[in-house]
Amino acid sequence: MKRYDVALIGLGVMGQSLARNIASQKFRVLTYNRTTKKAVQFIEEYGNDYLDYKANLKALVKELKTPRKIILMVPAGKPVDDMIQSLAKLLSKNDILIDAGNSLFKETIRRNELLKKKGIHFVGMGVSGGEEGALRGPSIMPGCDAKVWKSIRPILTKIAAKDFKGKPCVTHVGTDGAGHYVKMVHNGIEYAVMQMMAEAYEMLKSIYGLKPNEIANVFSKYNRGRLKSYLFEISVPVLSRKDDFKKGYLIDFILDKAGQKGTGRWTVIDALERGAVIPTIAEAVFARSLSSNKTERIVLSKLYKTRESKNLLSRKAFVKQLESALYAGMISCYAQGFELIRLAAEQQNWKLNFAEIARIWEGGCIIRADLLNFIHKAFASKRGKPVHLFMIGDIKKALQKDAPALSEVVSLGARSNVPIAAMATAHAYLYGMTSSVVPANFIQGLRDFFGAHTYERADKKGIFHTPWSNLDL
Ligand SMILES: NC(=O)c1ccc[n+]([C@@H]2O[C@H](COP(=O)([O-])OP(=O)(O)OC[C@H]3O[C@@H](n4cnc5c(N)ncnc54)[C@H](OP(=O)(O)O)[C@@H]3O)[C@@H](O)[C@H]2O)c1
The missing domain is CATH 1.10.1040.10 (N-(1-d-carboxylethyl)-l-norvaline Dehydrogenase; domain 2)
Known part of the structure; x- marks a missing residue:
């Protein structure tokens, strides 16, 4: 039976806290960690009806409600690419993969394009607040298509911190790399x-x-x-x-x-x-x-x-x-x-x-x-x-x-x-x-003198060069 609402991969400092936060909001979370011992210890301490682990990705994917939602909380760079490669083979069209680490936005754009070809939705999601924030409510900055935002919104609004008026500190920032950029x-x-x-x-x-x-x-x-x-x-x-x-x-x-x-x-x-x-x-x-x-x-x-x-x-x-x-x-x-x-x-x-x-x-x-x-x-x-x-x-x-x-x-x-x-x-x-005039005119004069780089004038349009002469020295 597919019982789990979401999976979380990478039980480091942030991953453990985020998984506990999601489970505390009554979403069923299935976790996975490269080093199984860490997952076992984590579940021994915090596991319950809403929080469990699987020792391999194939078993994890089988237990998720579709379209599947999987959060990656691993270090930026190769670990993210490696995990995407392993998961892409196991996921189906319309599943949602969320990179919640601090990835470079350009990488997020590249990964989004790659996964789009397979019909898998990708979310580049900034999470701020450190360990404590991840546990008690972080500020969350997701970048994805609007329809993907609709699918992940119920979970994210529940786990996010609250703003000054009590609204969740999460919004649909923009598409592809926008969340990681912000x-x-x-x-x-x-x-x-x-x-x-x-x-x-x-x-x-x-x-x-x-x-x-x-x-x-x-x-x-x-x-x-x-x-x-x-x-x-x-x-x-x-x-x-x-x-x-x-x-x-x-x-x-x-x-x-x-x-x-x-x-x-x-x-x-x-x-x-x-x-x-x-x-x-x-x-x-x-x-x-x-x-x-x-x-x-x-x-x-x-x-x-x-x-x-x-x-x-x-x-x-x-x-x-x-x-x-x-x-x-x-x-x-x-x-x-x-x-x-x-x-x-x-x-x-x-x-x-x-x-x-x-x-x-x-x-x-x-x-x-x-x-x-x-x-x-x-x-x-x-x-x-x-x-x-x-x-x-x-x-x-x-x-x-x-x-x-x-x-x-x-x-x-x-x-x-x-x-x-x-x-x-x-x-x-x-x-x-807040200065209407800065000394860039002087820079332009020098550049034109030593390199004939030309300049524009403040009083008329055009590109100008003055035949400065060494006699001017
Ligand atoms: N710490 C913060 O305050 C903070 C705040 C915001 C965002 N972030 C970002 O969140 C992400 C996770 O940070 P963290 O502090 O939780 O890191 P962490 O404590 O170092 O944990 C990293 C986790 O990723 C796993 N991992 C490492 N390399 C892997 C690989 N090649 N394949 C699969 N799993 C791998 C580790 O598994 P093993 O147990 O097997 O080593 C570990 O569970 C990073 O992108 C970080 O920049 C961190």
């Missing part, structure tokens, strides 16, 4: 937001001399205001945890080398290829790479004078200014992310609703924050159209109020020799995008 940019924004927070931490620490527990208090205060977010919430325990081995705070013993799994890098590479402007996300990726140069940094720190603290505001005034600066910086960073998505949607022919994208990030995902509700409402006021965030009235008002603080904080960072590239680029993006 998830990739979400991760890029996550890099940028975390980097700005790290820069705020660094300024409070090295300019104002605050101890970790004092910074935790500042961040806790921010989390009770308009910066309220999951990342500020978890900053408090991360900063105030005492070390188990030595006297002091754990944070001071964590090595300052940040890891990365690649979605930030993918976002930046994609933006460069499309000609999109996401300097804050790029700087966040570079900052993680810079952090890895620990040995060189130690040597060089002995040769150069670093931190300086002068002309400081009172600590209380600075904490307030920094809150405003972070707010403006984060708006700038979201504007960059959404502009990248806009450009990609144009080039990939995706019809996206920006209000919906901001809405499904309100809950479940790592960047969930009150700010996303503000951005959701801002885009909703434009009926979800992909306008530039800076164009929207309420956003303009917020930036007019808070951007001066960002200028002050960036200036303090520069005066104090504290590298705050994410905040500085958030500032540069804001003032670059």
Whole structure:
């Protein structure tokens, strides 16, 4: 008898949590894992009428209601292709295969085309929220055809997190690679937001001399205001945890080398290829790479004078200014992310609703924050159209109020020799995008001088070249 509503393959950190979440909503889930021992242990601990496993794919496929729905939760790349190859032989026309890992959207488009030829529907589905989110309700970003969305919607709406109004944090993002693309940019924004927070931490620490527990208090205060977010919430325990081995705070013993799994890098590479402007996300990726140069940094720190603290505001005034600066910086960073998505949607022919994208990030995902509700409402006021965030009235008002603080904080960072590239680029993006004239005329003049690259004029149409002469030198 075909008893199961859905199968889940890959019982790692995310797969186990997602399978338990689906089963808890009374959908019957059949799981499979490459290493059977892990599946056996998982079912011993959590198995019930709604949750079981099979030791091989053939047996798994036989037990599923048709059209079959199978979720893959395996690492991106070859494991996904290998699983698709094994499953494609066992599946029938109209079955639905969902890749819920962090796959590159281009791979999703390729796999979609491949499976379409066999009549199998493919869904590239971004899932954010880590282990806890997958268990209690993630933000879910599926990319697929509209009729496939109808089939998977009942399960996804039940297992997703809830937005500020209690609606599920899932929407039909768009077709083929759109879901994985939006998830990739979400991760890029996550890099940028975390980097700005790290820069705020660094300024409070090295300019104002605050101890970790004092910074935790500042961040806790921010989390009770308009910066309220999951990342500020978890900053408090991360900063105030005492070390188990030595006297002091754990944070001071964590090595300052940040890891990365690649979605930030993918976002930046994609933006460069499309000609999109996401300097804050790029700087966040570079900052993680810079952090890895620990040995060189130690040597060089002995040769150069670093931190300086002068002309400081009172600590209380600075904490307030920094809150405003972070707010403006984060708006700038979201504007960059959404502009990248806009450009990609144009080039990939995706019809996206920006209000919906901001809405499904309100809950479940790592960047969930009150700010996303503000951005959701801002885009909703434009009926979800992909306008530039800076164009929207309420956003303009917020930036007019808070951007001066960002200028002050960036200036303090520069005066104090504290590298705050994410905040500085958030500032540069804001003032670059809101400048009717930028110095690209000068670049064009130089290019035409040394390479006869030609230029356009501001006052009349046409392509021009000036016969610059060495006599001009
Ligand atoms: N961790 C997070 O917070 C997070 C958040 C969002 C998205 N994701 C994405 O979700 C996916 C899964 O992540 P995870 O953290 O759950 O990974 P994980 O803990 O490393 O688990 C990976 C699972 O995939 C299986 N697997 C690995 N290689 C395989 C292969 N070649 N063929 C078949 N099965 C294979 C493993 O089986 P074995 O037991 O046999 O090794 C394991 O069950 C990734 O794409 C990840 O980027 C992760």
